[in-house]
Amino acid sequence: MTTLCIAPLNASSADEETPVFTSGDYQYSLLDDGSAEITKYNGNATELVIPTELDGKKVTSIGEFSFENCKSITSLTIPSNIKTVGNNAFRYCEKLKNLTLSEGVTAINMGAFSNCAGIEAVTIPDSVTTLGNNAFHNCTALKSVKLSNNIETIGDLAFASCEKLSSVDFPASVKTIGQGAFTHCNSLTSVTIPGTVETISGTAFSNCLNLSNVTIEEGVKLIDGFAFVSDKKLLSVVVPDSVETIEYRAFGYWHNDENRNYYLVDGFVLKGYAGSAAEAYATEYGVKFESVGDSILTPPTTAGPTEPTTAPEPGTVNTVYFKNTANYTNPYAYYWSSATNSGPNAWPGVAMTKVTDDVYKIDVPVEYDMILFSDNGQNKTLDQNMGANNQIFDGEWKDYADASTEPTTEAVEETTAPVTTEPQETEPTEATTNASEPTTEATEPSTAPADELSDKLYGDVNGDGKVNVKDATDIQRAAASIITLNGLQNTVADVNKDGNVNIKDATDIQKFAASLTVANVGKRVPTALLPKEV
Numbered sequence: 001m002t003t004l005c006i007a008p009l010n011a012s013s014a015d016e017e018t019p020v021f022t023s024g025d026y027q028y029s030l031l032d033d034g035s036a037e038i039t040k041y042n043g044n045a046t047e048l049v050i051p052t053e054l055d056g057k058k059v060t061s062i063g064e065f066s067f068e069n070c071k072s073i074t075s076l077t078i079p080s081n082i083k084t085v086g087n088n089a090f091r092y093c094e095k096l097k098n099l100t101l102s103e104g105v106t107a108i109n110m111g112a113f114s115n116c117a118g119i120e121a122v123t124i125p126d127s128v129t130t131l132g133n134n135a136f137h138n139c140t141a142l143k144s145v146k147l148s149n150n151i152e153t154i155g156d157l158a159f160a161s162c163e164k165l166s167s168v169d170f171p172a173s174v175k176t177i178g179q180g181a182f183t184h185c186n187s188l189t190s191v192t193i194p195g196t197v198e199t200i201s202g203t204a205f206s207n208c209l210n211l212s213n214v215t216i217e218e219g220v221k222l223i224d225g226f227a228f229v230s231d232k233k234l235l236s237v238v239v240p241d242s243v244e245t246i247e248y249r250a251f252g253y254w255h256n257d258e259n260r261n262y263y264l265v266d267g268f269v270l271k272g273y274a275g276s277a278a279e280a281y282a283t284e285y286g287v288k289f290e291s292v293g294d295s296i297l298t299p300p301t302t303a304g305p306t307e308p309t310t311a312p313e314p315g316t317v318n319t320v321y322f323k324n325t326a327n328y329t330n331p332y333a334y335y336w337s338s339a340t341n342s343g344p345n346a347w348p349g350v351a352m353t354k355v356t357d358d359v360y361k362i363d364v365p366v367e368y369d370m371i372l373f374s375d376n377g378q379n380k381t382l383d384q385n386m387g388a389n390n391q392i393f394d395g396e397w398k399d400y401a402d403a404s405t406e407p408t409t410e411a412v413e414e415t416t417a418p419v420t421t422e423p424q425e426t427e428p429t430e431a432t433t434n435a436s437e438p439t440t441e442a443t444e445p446s447t448a449p450a451d452e453l454s455d456k457l458y459g460d461v462n463g464d465g466k467v468n469v470k471d472a473t474d475i476q477r478a479a480a481s482i483i484t485l486n487g488l489q490n491t492v493a494d495v496n497k498d499g500n501v502n503i504k505d506a507t508d509i510q511k512f513a514a515s516l517t518v519a520n521v522g523k524r525v526p527t528a529l530l531p532k533e534v
Helices: 277-286 409-415 430-435 467-480 487-493 503-513
Strands: 021-023 026-030 036-041 048-049 057-062 076-080 099-100 121-123 145-146 165-167 190-193 213-216 236-238 253-256 261-264 269-274 288-294 317-323 331-336 351-355 358-367 370-375 392-393 398-399 453-457 524-526
Touching: 021 236, 026 057, 145 503, 236 503, 269 277, 277 288, 288 467, 317 331, 331 358, 453 487, 467 487, 467 503
Parallel strands: 036 057, 048 076, 076 099, 121 145, 190 213, 236 269, 269 288, 317 392
Antiparallel strands: 021 026, 026 036, 253 261, 317 358, 331 370, 351 358, 392 398, 453 524
């Protein structure tokens, strides 16, 4: 008997009303421009060249799932007439070893070659501008990659778990290395991040067990949370002065999978410029710091713009307060819109108005939903979702009805988990999780009564009543197409409420599990938002 490579019947990129045609071993549908998209392959070829035409129609696209789980293919050539390789098109083609991508291909979409365990080398032609999430995830034999010179973003988990990948060269076009893009690449020993890369996203190089040398060139601006976590052989990194932000446990920590705690890497030293983001990170997270000179990026010497002297129109601003527990000399607030990723003021923002010895306030126009606080540009807090009118930020947002009355210490201790440089001895218990949850009224910024809040928690993906690293792992597995989340799971997993469930949500849950306060995580989901079947 011959082995047929048959993709799921419901996996075609065409909808049910689109006619599907058969030509030899291929099924295809017609795109809007009259060209053909392959929707299913029924053959058993070992050396396969994708056809240029089917029934006289030019083939321009390989549809999603169309070659999934084809066990026969060992050699594959995708010719220049193909522009798009669809989502999961060749996923689990486990015998595929030789892959040729021709100049002319423009997009390799999500999971296109994920779990192709035989591919040893990949050259991505310069015509490719899109490299999707999970594109080569879990290609365990992949040793070398040549990237296109026109890719700006390497997708989330694009080369995750490529255990034999020993080196990667980033072209000057790359601006963003996606979430978890090279996580668990255990053969990587050295990485150079060129200055053209602006963002190293969360977990980008996490759990690279043999990574010992990382060079970050001048020009990089953001190193996101957990970017190099659990790289225990990485004992020293020099951070350039251009880096403006280093997020939560990006360097110098490792994760104990057994007790799910984080610990400092023995002997790790972060090197950077005095007064820079590197020194601020080292101070905040208890990492040893070694100065390589004075920062050339100094904070402003003059105060930024202050609040208007005339009273704002009612309903146009939210008055928010800041508890200065870090003893900032000159508290500043920088606020912006998450939709546009921009704000009205230059960094470090606006000087805050003193209310009491350790409480400051600011009026923020209602159109801005994100804020952070700093000491005139130094020692800044993490990015925060904006609090409601007359709320105070003290590790998290709380009601602050009377600005002249300082909130009690007791209230802070009941709702705010301490952030220390040393991880907790044990995993937070269920009681701890519940204790860190604000009261019902404070949980949801809406005016919905308590009985309209369900017993479901944002972040509790596995439904065990707790929010911890297990839930973050489920989101990562879903992002890698290993599991599928149901309607309820998708609702509680979207902790940042952006309409998508992805690595960003997993990172927020990891922060919460490490006793950081993160907006929405661990709070009750409004009943109205739950799927009807719940």
